[in-house]
Amino acid sequence: MRTGLPRPRRPYEKSPVIDGLPAGTLAELARLERTRNYLWPGAVSEALRTWAAHVRLPRGRTWPRQQDGPCYCCPDPRESRELLDRVARALSRRAARELRRVLAGHDQLWDPAPRPYRGEGPW
Secondary structure, three states: OOOOOOOOOOOOOOOOOOOOOOHHHHHHHHHHHHHOOOOOOOHHHHHHHHHHHHHOOOHHHOOOOHHHOOOOOOOOHHHHHHHHHHHHHHOOHHHHHHHHHHHHHHHHHHOOOOOOOOOOOOO
16 A cells, blocks of 8 residues: 655766767766776766866976875876776776777877977988
8 A cells, every 4th residue: 555655766866978978888887887886976077077187287287296295185187097997998898999089089188199300200
C-alpha cells in the first residue's frame, strides 16, 4: 500500500560538458568518475580546465617547481595532466581516442614543434 509521502529522489549531479567530446564519451567519463576512488564528479573537466589554463600562460609565468614548496591555493597542472593520462588509459578505445584528440590541441600549445634557427637548414 502506498503512503502519501513522496518517494525520496537521488541527488542529481549534472556532469560538466567538455567541448569537443560527444555525449557517449561524456557518459563514460561520468561513469568512471562515479566508480573510481581516485576521481570525483567533475574531476576530469576540472583537470582539463586546469591544464588548458596552464598551457595558455606565457612561458615566464609557469607553475612553480617542486623546490619552491607546495602551493595549495590551486590545482597543480602537472598532476592534472597525469590524471588525464590515467583517465584516458581507463576509458574504452573510442572514448580514449576522443579525449586524447581534445588533449592534443592543448598539448600543442604547450610543446609546439620547434622552429629551425636562423642559419640552420638546407637553404
